[in-house]
Amino acid sequence: MLKEKLKKHIEKVIQLTNDEYSFVSSHFSFENYKKNDFLIQKGENVKHFYYVVSGLLKLVYDDIDGKQHIVSFAMEDWWESDFLAYFTKTKATMSLQCIEDTHVFCLTLENYEKLISDLPKMESFFLKKSISGHIASQNRILSFLTSNAKERYEQLLKQYPLLFQRVPKTLLASYLGVSRETLSRLSS
Amino acid sequence: MLKEKLKKHIEKVIQLTNDEYSFVSSHFSFENYKKNDFLIQKGENVKHFYYVVSGLLKLVYDDIDGKQHIVSFAMEDWWESDFLAYFTKTKATMSLQCIEDTHVFCLTLENYEKLISDLPKMESFFLKKSISGHIASQNRILSFLTSNAKERYEQLLKQYPLLFQRVPKTLLASYLGVSRETLSRLSS
DNA sequence: TTACAATTGTGATGTTTGTCACGCGCAGAT
């Protein structure tokens, strides 16, 4: 069952009784999205923080020239949103869009705040997740600082071997910060 | 007084009574470091998480070729460490070193855990700080994706105008991910 | 099936950036 997946995910970090988990899960809604659907659209309010049960999302920034830049892929077990817009109640600067059909649990800011204040363990959970995310971002920054396109590509494939089959190369390129053509030439 | 600075900093995010703050500050030690001193050395254990009262630090990754890459500058009011090494009790992969004489408050992992479990408000504080840090890292990633060396340089100067006078251009270059020579040519 | 859009590879060429080399000015040490 879908809710079991979230439970197991959370219990990798903190312990929850069944009652506590019922309380947790009552704060989430569930949603199905189809390929190419938007969960968050640039310029609009960000209503939710998402937990990806299955599928694949891209967090995208569109620059002035209309180019897409992938800030993050969000796959199974990932938590994703436009966090700045979500927490500050401002308009989204990024979009969150399905690469594949995707199942998510959705958490409004209101419910997020209720949840962490009524069940402090969940604040611990989110803190640990946030720290992990911060460390992951630092590693990505480091890969920009230390590595060229080919090395970054190899690191990505090593870290997420699945991604190679699941997403078009154009998207990998715009995650790595190189042109589609350059990425294509790296394989040879 | 120095402890007042930390108090004001924390109170921008959460409210604390005087007793609570005494409790908080009892978990920190205070330390002075001189220019070029190391707070964290690559390969060693990371004993502390630091709050910078005054001065300036660099969080540095040394690559295989001996090149330095600056993951972060840590200035007044910043929290810094090699977080992965700190939280997982592994050896540091990065170094934290003084660019200027620096005053810091130091928090051991033991005291961190005591602090957040005995005073849940502090867990809220660190969660909010961590989220901000995560958002900041994402913006840095975005600047690598969307901008060339000149644009990144201008963004950096806009964000931290002080930095230009306080640190050698070589360090700015290794923060921006360009060579010293390229950075030098950008000014013209 | 048929038609059309999306994906990918690849050549030619230009731009950006890195590397190596050198010189100058300045601050700190002796």
Next chain:
DNA sequence: ATCTGCGCGTGACAAACATCACAATTGTAA
């Protein structure tokens, strides 16, 4: 005062990467 190392600029050249153009293939919807 002299020496020495560091910071900084700059020229010459090489490497990495972007851009534009075109073709082939595959997936997808009517």
